[in-house]
Amino acid sequence: MNVSVRGLGKRYGSVRAVNEVTLDVRAGEFLSLLGPSGSGKTTLMMMIAGFEMPSAGKIWVGDRDVTHVAPNRRDVGMVFQRYALFPHMTVADNIAFPLRMRKIAKDETARRVADALAMVQLEGYEKRLPGELSGGQQQRVAVARALVFEPPVLLMDEPLGALDKKLREQMQIEIKRLQQRLGVTVIYVTHDQEEALTMSDRIAVMRDGSVEQVGSPSELYDSPSTSFVADFVGKTNFLDCECRKSNGKGLEISLGKSGLILAQLPPSLKVSPAPGDRMRLAVRPEQIRMLSVEEKVSPALEGIVEAVIFVGSFRTFLVRLAGGELVHVQVHIDHEVSYPREGDRVSLAIPSQAVHVFPAARC
Ligand SMILES: Nc1ncnc2c1ncn2[C@@H]1O[C@H](COP(=O)(O)OP(=O)(O)OP(=O)(O)O)[C@@H](O)[C@H]1O
Ligand SMILES: [Mg+2]
Known part of the structure; x- marks a missing residue:
């Protein structure tokens, strides 16, 4: 009923x-x-x-x-x-x-x-x-x-x-x-x-x-x-950011010292962000790709692995970005592959569709 x-x-x-x-x-x-x-x-x-x-x-x-x-x-x-x-x-x-x-x-x-x-x-x-x-x-x-x-x-x-x-x-x-x-x-x-x-x-x-x-x-x-x-459903990284460019479909987002990333414009945003607007972005830990700095793709964020946490078949890497933010990256472990260790420099690639942006005022 x-x-x-x-x-x-x-x-x-x-x-x-x-x-x-x-x-x-x-x-x-x-x-x-x-x-x-x-x-x-x-x-x-x-x-x-x-x-x-x-x-x-x-x-x-x-x-x-x-x-x-x-x-x-x-x-x-x-x-x-x-x-x-x-x-x-x-x-x-x-x-x-x-x-x-x-x-x-x-x-x-x-x-x-x-x-x-x-x-x-x-x-x-x-x-x-x-x-x-x-x-x-x-x-x-x-x-x-x-x-x-x-x-x-x-x-x-x-x-x-x-x-x-x-x-x-x-x-x-x-x-x-x-x-x-x-x-x-x-x-x-x-x-x-x-x-x-x-x-x-x-x-x-x-x-x-x-x-x-x-x-x-x-x-x-x-x-x-x-x-x-x-924040309430699943684990999420939140990062303060600023809109750099907007072309109606996508955004170029600046995280200050930490670098630049791209985001798709979410349909739920009623007002399209303008360059200079402060925003907050959310990205799930398992949607971030971690690369060595040599295989760096553009745009990407650079950081240093601060800790590695074992969670069954997953590992969570805590990566400190250049601007001081701490990002959680979750990786499903494949034993054939070698992973970064504490102190290693890494590059983080975030697919634009995995980035959710919110107006800073609503946070
Ligand atoms: N009989 C009451 N008199 C006055 N305020 C009440 C009364 N019952 C609930 N409230 C208030 O209404 C709000 C909602 O309470 P409610 O019990 O529905 O929350 P809840 O989501 O079930 O919380 P919890 O997860 O702690 O059980 C709270 O601010 C609570 O203090
Ligand atoms: Mg209750």
Whole structure:
């Protein structure tokens, strides 16, 4: 079932927690809200679930305007950021609760509770009380409880926040599989960009109560529309620079003492930069080519390797440019090739399509 929010806003006194958000989530889509703490993710979810009344705007689930509909009548399941289990009920009763509310037969309820427990790997914990579980186990019970009535729309607010890395990755796969099998529409909150990139069909990046950009993981990664998105999704080098020449399609960019590079003019820039304009450029560490100074291409940036960091089959080279900037270059290691070492002079070639430029004022 699709979910639409139109001009949705929430104020707490003078605080604008959510600011005119318009977002269409397609039926069966997995959409993540990604943003820093305080950017309005939970407030937006609580309004969609019906636990907070919006100050402005409308919410649609399927073809129904649910803005004023009670939470239990919205066809929406929710896993809260702070898991809200019933403390006096056993694990099995907590999970069965939504089924009892919907008057599902006893044997069917027992079967679904057992399936849900297996899904979150908590078989054997049926009779425990929430207070007898670890935080991560409680969170898994909350996930099972939200999924057990197979709602067409599932809202999950940092459901894996309390879990260790290994269990978190297992649960990511389980949730994704389940979402695809059930065809359920999921809106998922995380501030972990890796989690958002691996799980989502699309990601909405939130900042200060607004959605800054919505797109597929690769759209956000390859074409961030603001430096905030470039910074928040994936690793990026940011460099202050100045426009030297602009011909309507491309830019020649000066990094002062560090050298010159070329950039393609991004479609998201509304005003074309003019010579002399201060800007900020972003380039991904894996998109920079590192050459020895002898095989130097033009234009390129020159620098000295300051450190080499091992990351599995990759290496990250920290290169200090002539103007003092530190650039991260990520290289997939081929054992046939010899790589520069600390202290070596290198030349960095940056393909013009890999350079994203932003107006300095928006940074
Ligand atoms: N009940 C409330 N009263 C006043 N201000 C609130 C209330 N709830 C949230 N806020 C404010 O609204 C803003 C958005 O909060 P929200 O909880 O939606 O952020 P979030 O993106 O979920 O953050 P986190 O990643 O830390 O969970 C924050 O500035 C927060 O302080
Ligand atoms: Mg939150």
